[in-house]
Amino acid sequence: MxxxxxxxxxxxxxxxxxxxxxxxxxxxxxxxxxxxxxxxxxxxxxxxxxxxxENYLNEERFAKAFVSGKFRIKKWGKNRLLRELKFRDISKYSIDSALKEIDLDDYYNTLDDLVQKRIAQVKEPNVYKKKKKVADYLLYRGWESALVYEKLNAYFG
The missing domain is CATH 1.10.10 (Arc Repressor Mutant, subunit A)
Incomplete structure (x- = not known):
């Protein structure tokens, strides 16, 4: 410009x-x-x-489009989505409304797919280090720690 x-x-x-x-x-x-x-x-x-x-600008519509896109394409978890929307000064109402749009089955299945894919990618013989690397990857993407560790414990025991 x-x-x-x-x-x-x-x-x-x-x-x-x-x-x-x-x-x-x-x-x-x-x-x-x-x-x-x-x-x-x-x-x-x-x-x-x-x-x-004139409805060119609609915060709730933006939040829903943002959440939908970042979840589907980048596979971000709710914590990351929440953080990114807060950074953009989106209201709590619009954030909550957008996060509610995520289908819980899709959410858990996406996490499951990510865990399996990441476990296969991480070439680490030490099971504890491998578990930590997978967890760090998922936490960075904004997945809730309770869900992440629950999934990893299911895989690694």
Whole structure:
């Protein structure tokens, strides 16, 4: 983006409509984009209100799309999803609503698949070290420690 270009409120609004229509965005991202376009706070507020009223920007929809995508594609657990959404200043209501969308059977089956896949990948003869490496991998991805250790104990005894 040309750092010297200035935008009218209408131009910025149109640009941000496309930005939001292309992919779900959170309020923080959109606000940041407007700051980068060097819009004044009053203009930012006007544009944000417009985007929300016209349903280009919807926090709960963003949260659900984010959770769905990161869970399905990156296989993140609920802790990681929660942390990432909080980082984006998403409300507790929207976070809870989005996390409830995850089917529990899918959740447990995904964890099971990840555990099996990771056990096969980790080439470590020492069973305790192997267990720790698999656990670290899953915890980093945001899986709840109780679930992780329950699964690992089932595999390793």
């Amino acid at each position: 040309d750092s010297n270009k200035t935008y009218t409120v209408n131009e910025a609004q149109k640009k941000l409509e496309h930005y939001c229509a292309y992919q779900e965005r959170c309020h923080k991202e959109v606000r940041q984009k407007l700051w980068e376009m060097r819009m004044i706070p009053e203009a930012i507020d006007v544009i944000m209100v417009h985007l929300i009223q």
